[in-house]
Amino acid sequence: MSIHGETQGAGRVRGLKCRLCGRRYPKQALNFCTEDFGPLEVEYDYVAVARSGLSRQAIESRPRTMWRYRELLPLDGEPAVGVQVGGTPLVRADRLARALGHRGPLYVKNDAVNHPTLSFKDRVVAVALSKAVELGFRTVGCASTGNLAGSVAANAAAAGLEAYILIPDGLEQGKVIGCSVYGARVVAIAGNYDHVNRLCSQIAFRYGWGFVNVNLRPFYAEGSKSMGFEIAEDLGWRAPDQVVAPMAGGSLVGKLHKAFVELKQLGLIESAAPRMFGAQASGCNPITQAVKTDAAKVRPVRQPATIAKSLAIGDPADGFFASRLLRETGGWGEDVDDDAIVEGMMLLAETEGIFTETAGGVTVAVARKLIEQGRLDADGTTVLCITGNGLKTQEAVADRVARPVVIRPTIEEFEALVGSPAADLVPAGA
Numbered sequence: 001m002s003i004h005g006e007t008q009g010a011g012r013v014r015g016l017k018c019r020l021c022g023r024r025y026p027k028q029a030l031n032f033c034t035e036d037f038g039p040l041e042v043e044y045d046y047v048a049v050a051r052s053g054l055s056r057q058a059i060e061s062r063p064r065t066m067w068r069y070r071e072l073l074p075l076d077g078e079p080a081v082g083v084q085v086g087g088t089p090l091v092r093a094d095r096l097a098r099a100l101g102h103r104g105p106l107y108v109k110n111d112a113v114n115h116p117t118l119s120f121k122d123r124v125v126a127v128a129l130s131k132a133v134e135l136g137f138r139t140v141g142c143a144s145t146g147n148l149a150g151s152v153a154a155n156a157a158a159a160g161l162e163a164y165i166l167i168p169d170g171l172e173q174g175k176v177i178g179c180s181v182y183g184a185r186v187v188a189i190a191g192n193y194d195h196v197n198r199l200c201s202q203i204a205f206r207y208g209w210g211f212v213n214v215n216l217r218p219f220y221a222e223g224s225k226s227m228g229f230e231i232a233e234d235l236g237w238r239a240p241d242q243v244v245a246p247m248a249g250g251s252l253v254g255k256l257h258k259a260f261v262e263l264k265q266l267g268l269i270e271s272a273a274p275r276m277f278g279a280q281a282s283g284c285n286p287i288t289q290a291v292k293t294d295a296a297k298v299r300p301v302r303q304p305a306t307i308a309k310s311l312a313i314g315d316p317a318d319g320f321f322a323s324r325l326l327r328e329t330g331g332w333g334e335d336v337d338d339d340a341i342v343e344g345m346m347l348l349a350e351t352e353g354i355f356t357e358t359a360g361g362v363t364v365a366v367a368r369k370l371i372e373q374g375r376l377d378a379d380g381t382t383v384l385c386i387t388g389n390g391l392k393t394q395e396a397v398a399d400r401v402a403r404p405v406v407i408r409p410t411i412e413e414f415e416a417l418v419g420s421p422a423a424d425l426v427p428a429g430a
Contacts (some may be wrong), residue, residue: 066226082126118389124223137210146175228259239382250322279366291333355390
């Protein structure tokens with residue numbers, strides 16, 4: 001029986017299509033065009049989606065997860081894993097807005113509380129592994145800088161799949177433990193993410209396994225759209241004026257924009273013209289550098305050097321498309337150094353009570369920089385995308401937080417520490 005009361009319907013997904021030459025392929029585990037090696041993307045039959053009766057009312061009547069938008073996700077049936085993923089809060093961040101000098105409505109899309117592994121990667125993995133099950137894979141894997149590793153390991157365990165997780169050696173301990181605990185085979189590679197990714201491509205095709213961000217990448221990337229769908233719905237069925245999102249491989253900004261365009265195409269929102277802004281760390285900024293220099297190609301960063309390890313992808317798979325999108329939408333790409341990243345993490349925690357990982361610190365710090373530059377409209381409706389939880393990268397702020405003061409358990413020592421209470425606060429008769 002369907003967990004949603006209905007099936008998604010295979011007819012709404014036509015197959016895969018090359019983003020460069022337009023050649024079409026059937027639904028399969030393939031991420032590149034065999035003609036020009038361009039990346040493949042899922043193609044939908046939007047007429048069929050419209051005829052399915054998709055409406056605001058239908059969506060709002062469903063459970064508050066990413067699957068309430070199932071007609072625009074690439075599964076033929078019900079999800080095999082991740083049925084509770086999504087539905088994360090869109091937080092009105094007035095205190096942060098004042099600190100940043102942002103006068104208009106400012107929101108934080110907080111995927112740091114996503115289920116089950118506290119990152120937006122739970123969205124893409126839920127789609128990719130559910131598709132892997134549909135395609136008959138029993139062994140799955142990924143190349144990861146941390147968050148994806150934990151999500152693949154957790155969801156593979158829930159689905160009873162064997163998982164191989166390949167990571168660069170030297171990741172934050174919280175992220176290493178966060179994937180090892182689920183019983184996956186974790187292999188650390190002496191090199192950076194790009195070395196890991198190349199090896200995973202070889203493994204996927206040599207062993208015939210389903211690697212979520214290699215041969216399953218077209219399906220995997222579609223999961224990011226659900227974040228955009230939720231933003232539009234929570235804003236009262238409208239797109240924001242501006243979105244600031246972190247960039248590693250560059251897919252997220254593109255899929256957020258695609259989400260708004262799809263909602264507009266189906267008549268669910270009136271306009272889909274947000275300005276998209278991408279955030280990177282200065283120690284690994286291939287996409288923002290391409291934007292700032294108006295370069296036709298993205299030049300890889302050979303030796304990433306930043307505390308934002310989850311964004312340290314020197315040769316981003318979607319870098320060309322991301323840089324083009326930022327310019328076409330009237331947005332921009334900017335990057336910040338490690339000190340600014342930590343300040344961004346601390347500012348979000350101190351103003352809104354949200355503890356984000358280093359990637360979120362990048363997003364906040366870049367937003368501040370864009371406002372100071374006048375590139376981000378301080379009067380517009382702006383959404384900052386927070387993609388991971390700070391509990392995974394505690395090392396980044398360990399030296400910036402105050403150590404506890406130790407006193408003996410007496411009121412006299414507490415008063416010596418904080419001072420005597422005001423007279424009107426002293427209880428009567430004291």
